[in-house]
Amino acid sequence: MVAFKDLTLREGSQVPGLEISADAGRRVLDRLADLGVDCVEVSFPRAHAREEWFRHADDRGLRTAALARAVPGDVDAALAVDPDEVEVIVSTSDRQLEHALGKTRAEAREMLVENVARALDGGVHVGVTLMDAMRADHDFLPDVARAAVDAGASHVTLADTTGAGTPSCVEETVGVVADAVGHDAAVAVHTHDDMGVATANAAAGVDAGATRVDATVGGIGERAGNAPLEEVAVLLRERGDDLALALDELAPAGRAVHDALGVDIPPAKPVLGERAYRHESGMHTAAMLDDPGTYEPFDPATYGATRDLRFGTDTGRGAVRALLRDAGVDPTEDAVAAALDRIRDAAEARGNPLPEADARDLLDDQ
Structure with a gap:
């Protein structure tokens, strides 16, 4: 069974010029509840708490996640909004470690382990996202994933942060990490559409052992966007995968989310566009x-x-x-x-x- 973690609100908040009002956020959450997504990553609380969205999601029976970098201030801010889950993120490619984080591999590994423990002390479930995983070294990546799981992480998400991955690359990378964590944690995949293959990359991740897909409605997200939830869902279902979604709500919910956010749907957009059928x-x-x-x-x-x-x-x-x-x-x-x-x-x-x-x-x- 493949589950979906929706990131429309959190990723949408990073889109230049897209301002999401409190009411629009609630309307999005209502439709995600109708769709039956497994979890909603509501916000990055260190920047925008959006506590009202967390409480509305609770009222609608949605499982919530808050994003935190692997630093104490972020973890504490995430715990303050009382989510069901804290997602602790850290860069894993040498390029990002040097130029974005300014840390060595060992330092990044230690940061992740320490902040997974800090989040767990807050009484919530904890998952980790390994950023730029598709460009990370295949010796370091499973090592840091295993360390996070040993520290108590319940899942490991492999993020193609720059959208640089291809299906074969994603399948190989997810497979390496899935082998490393075994049955001790779930593996998820998070893809971006910079090269137009986010949907195919998400499916490749599932082929390699991922049991959850990060996605956004319509692919809404910074730059070229994320894997479109509706496209991934249709692709997986049509090839025979079982999905934890209310499939008959896919197109209506997707269109309603765009309406709530004031984001136009391109006429030829797969699944949602007015010319799609x-x-x-x-x-x-x-x-x-x-x-x-x-x-x-x-x-x-x-x-x-x-x-x-x-x-x-x-x-x-x-x-x-x-x-x-x-x-x-x-x-x-x-x-x-x-x-x-x-x-x-x-x-x-x-x-x-x-x-x-x-x-x-x-x-x-x-």
Whole structure:
């Protein structure tokens, strides 16, 4: 069973220009509760406590996580908002250790272990995120993961912080750490979309043993964003994985979250976009009236979305013939030609192709 940790609010708060009001945050949490995500990483309390969101999440039955760097001040700030879980993070690549953290490998390992213990003393569950894991040394990474688990961490998240990973790299990295921690802790994967492969990378992490995926609705996050929760969920489900999600809420919840945040959904966005299930091509619609799966990878209804067949200037005779049969009209050549003219004229007058229901209504009295 693959679970999801949603980071939309925490990652969204890092998007330049995106200001999330208290009310918008509550609306997002309401939809995440409907979706049934395993956990919500609400905020980085050292910067923004957002305690009202933690309490609203509690009221909605959501498990909450607070982010903390591996320093005492961050851990104490995280404990102060009373989360269910504290996620302690530390850089693991040599590049970030030198230029971002200014620490050696040994110092970073010690910081992590000490602050895992500090968080555990606060009476919460503790997980760790190893940042820039896909560029970390494969001797050091399992060593620091094992040290965190021995200190009491219940899970280890491997973060592709810069989005530099590829599926093969992610699979190898997750596999190395999964072998190191064994059954003593769960492994999760956290991917970014800088090279357009965050969804594929998340799936590769699951292939290698990750049982939880960090994701955000619509991929909302800094730079090119994170793995889009809805895309990862559909990919995993369609290939046969069991998911801990209310799948029929996927599209409605995703669209509602974007609405709450005031973030537009690109029309061609997979799963959520308004054109994601729209077809007009004559060859496509004709076949899909007989068998929708002819030109669809999955049934939109599974994820709470609706198929959208359109009829207009690109509609062919085969599609019209199928509509006439459904309407109980003998699809003679003259009837097809007349119906095609009516559809094209109506679409031209409207300035847009007709939805399937309107096209059917137009032909019902033919």
